[in-house]
Amino acid sequence: MMWWVKARRAHTVLPSALGLFALLLVVFQGDSVALPSLTAGATQVVLALFIPVPLVSGLAMCLDMRLHADESTAVRPVKYMDSGLVVAVSVFAAAMSALAGVALEDAVTEAVGRNTLFLTGLMLIGRALFGRPGVLLPTAWILAVCLCGFRPGNDAYPWTILPEPLGAPHAAAGAMLMFGAGLIVQIRYARNPS
Template sequence: MRWWFKARKGHMLLPLALAVFAVALYVMQDTTVLLPALVGSPRVALSLFVPIPLIAFLMAVLESRLPAAEVSGVRSMTRLDNGLVTAVVAAAVLCSILVASLEGTGAAATGGRNAMFLTGLMLIGRAWAGQAAVMIPVGWLVTVVLVGFRGNLPRPWTVIALPADNVFAAAASLVVFAIGLAAQIRSSRKTA
């Protein structure tokens, strides 16, 4: 397992990814900006964009593999990949809870939930688009900014723009993440 983790470059990339995530969440937690939109002119929290570098690092780790050797091997790498993704997302949730408790703001608490939702989207897309699926969470963010607000109120389908205490957003994040892990089983077995 240690060789698998080193082959994935997890020992270098993941600590850096979590550090970038935590620092960015701490710095941007309550900052809002006025962004152009097709519907209204919403003030969008910059913390919505914080999970993107984490997801990019995670995709780099998942894609740094030898597909033919892993498919023909005796051990299934799918369990290890799913464990790795789950551990990274759990660490992101813990980072966001820690930053939220230090600063006492709800915006930081959404960082982990949003990382879970966007990672799930990426994993679902990875099953059919491969490494290009790293752009799906970015596309979701752009869509949310362009048409996801009614005035300054986020629409329910946006999930990531909803407040930290929103039960629907938490449930949707868990469901999308679970579907992403299931899709990961299929994409980890592909050789091309």
């Protein structure tokens, strides 16, 4: 177990990523910035959309760190240990987001946990399909949302998931489905070490 944690660098990368995640939750809160949009001119996008990126990137980095020879002959189920790490980090981040949102009385901050689950699932699917370049899929999704995810009047399309309000049932369902699909892909179709 200890070799797995050291090989993944989970003991150094994830505490830093979670610390940055917590700092960004407090700093950004409901702040927004005007960004150009292809569908609605200029839109006001909350900076909280970008908060999960360092955490998801850190998690992807940990999953990409491996001891290829040891893992190809390992008796322990490394794929399940990796999936457990993903679940633990994602649930912890969602709990941090919920607590920060309640403490700061900011629904946008509370929604960051849902967005983290969505982007983590997207990253897992991207890694399985495209390898290391697939970790850029969450960032590409955020850029697509910013560029063409809003109607005039700063109203987000339902497919965007990320800028939807906290109580939107389709956004919660979409995030849970993406996270679940990402875990299934991680367990069943992840690239074998070579």
